[in-house]
Amino acid sequence: MELRGILHGLSHQYHSKDQPVDYYLQLGEERLPLNEWLGNELTISYLGQKNCIACGRKTNKTFNSGYCYPCFTKLPENDLCIVKPHECHFDLGTCRDASFGETHCMIPHYVYLAVSSDVKVGLTRKNNQIKRWVDQGAIRAIPIAEVPTRRMAGELEFHLSQFLPDKTNWRKMLKGDVREVDLLHLRDEVYAHFPEEFKAFRYREDEWVEITYPILESLDKINSLTLDKQESISGKLIGVKAQYLIFENGVFQARKHAGYQVQVTLPA
Structure with a gap:
């Protein structure tokens, strides 16, 4: 075929x-x-x-x-703030496409903990989290905060990246070389690093999501x-x-x- x-x-x-x-x-x-x-x-x-x-x-x-190259330089999904959401410039009126910003960025986002190689902190649009976690090869993950906008999620992620990685070691992820960790316990430890203005957005799930891959x-x-x-x-x-x-x-x-x-x- x-x-x-x-x-x-x-x-x-x-x-x-x-x-x-x-x-x-x-x-x-x-x-x-x-x-x-x-x-x-x-x-x-x-x-x-x-x-x-x-x-x-x-x-x-x-x-x-x-x-x-033209689509890379013009489309909003390729703007620098997509990979650096804490630098979102929607409120400055310089977003490449305001309607894209309204539907993709000015909406609730999760900040999460995920285990793919080691534990990492990340962010994703609310209701898009499973897709995001699978794309990263996470074997378990849990949201730890729900905030109103992508920029706020980016600011919290950027702050927490001082204490946790925000990148995946793709080679370890593919080899299944993964550190065992209790995400509920770690979440409570991470809450201690939340800035005061983000404490009201803490999000508590009873258990994490487990993901199995066809291997x-x-x-x-x-x-x-x-x-x-x-x-x-x-x-x-x-x-x-x-x-x-x-x-x-x-x-x-x-x-x-x-x-x-x-x-x-x-x-x-």
Whole structure:
């Protein structure tokens, strides 16, 4: 079986802690279910063309996981404040798109603790937390604060990053090299570091969320596979986690290749 299209990364659906996340490879409008192909040979071949995932124009180079340069410099989802939310400039009237800011930033956000390699602090829009945690490869996570805007979430995250990491070690995450931690106990310790103005926004869940991934076996050594260095990637698919396809011979970061025209070949 062969499928062709513009790669858009991985989408997924979470069910419960007792059932692995369902993963799909996004090729244009097509969704290839990956869980059912675990244990089979899979080939991803680059067809020599890249297209912007926003406007569709042909581009020699993609930016920020799939955008052409004009879309990278103009679209609000590519503004610097997306990766540095504490520097949100919506109130200054300089947002790239005020309607985007209203619907994506000026709405309730969670600040959370997640375990992917070690414990990290992060933020996400309310009701988007499971997607965010799965994309990061977290095996457990819990919200610790609910604040009215993305900027406030960013300010709290930035403050707490003095005491906790805000990045994931992706190699440890993929190897399953994860530190065991009681998130409820840690949350209470982290509350002691909350600035006074954020104490009213503390959020208490009775238990954390557990996430299980479709993985047949783990790799001892993480070798990164990329279509920038080879025309095709092929091997037995043994797992999927975060935005990575895990092959016996290495891992392929799907979102990094968003915008690439590819052909996916599977057994008949």
